[in-house]
Amino acid sequence: GAGVSQTPSNKVTEKGKYVELRCDPISGHTALYWYRQSLGQGPEFLIYFQGTGAADDSGLPNDRFFAVRPEGSVSTLKIQRTERGDSAVYLCASSPRRQGETGSTGELFFGEGSRLTVL
Amino acid sequence: EDKVVQSPLSLVVHEGDTVTLNCSYEVTNFRSLLWYKQEKKAPTFLFMLTSSGIEKKSGRLSSKLDKKELSSILNITATQTGDSAIYLCAVTGTASKLTFGTGTRLQVTL
Secondary structure: OOOOEEEOOEEEEOOOOOEEEEEEOOOOOOEEEEEEEOOOOOOEEEEEEEOOEEEEOOOOOOOOEEEEOOOOOOEEEEEOOOOHHHOEEEEEEEEOOOOOOOOOOOOOEEOOOEEEEEO | OOEEEEEOOEEEEEOOOOEEEEEEEEOOOOOEEEEEEEOOOOOEEEEEEEOOEOEEEEOOEEEEEEOOOOEEEEEEOOOOHHHOEEEEEEEEOOOOOOEEOOOEEEEEEO
């Protein structure tokens, strides 16, 4: 597709349930990022992939959160035993190069996000 | 830990006014500062400023980086209602990630 695609756009779940959020980056983009944005806050970094590997997962809040990118394209963010505090918009972004790499414009291309509501 | 602080948190202006948004940062091994505009969900890129490019301009929008003061400003002249949005400032340092501020919510009224 032309841009970063995220599904579902909205997800309502009950406390304790498992959820998966999917991100389809721009074709050819090697770098993929997950951010979480709560109401009134800026995006908060979760994890960064360069190709298939998680190059930096320092933003994952705890071991209930996990993300994969098995073929270096589509990524899935997985949240186990959801809690009400997990409610937020989960944003995915991709970039053709690693931030700071020679030739990088610094621009991240964001998807529309997945709004997660945990009841 | 990298940190970005934006001010004001929100402001309301009349169409035609000029506004200045502020961003200050703390980052290890600064690489770049970026401005994004967020109207609904997806932030869209405005500018990237680095040590070698401390001023950028595009139409009515312009931005400057002050490396000594560890800050940046985003100026919007002759504001229009379409400029209403949240403006996000972010920095990159040693790590290959963006650290965002909380944003400035701008509302432009007729």
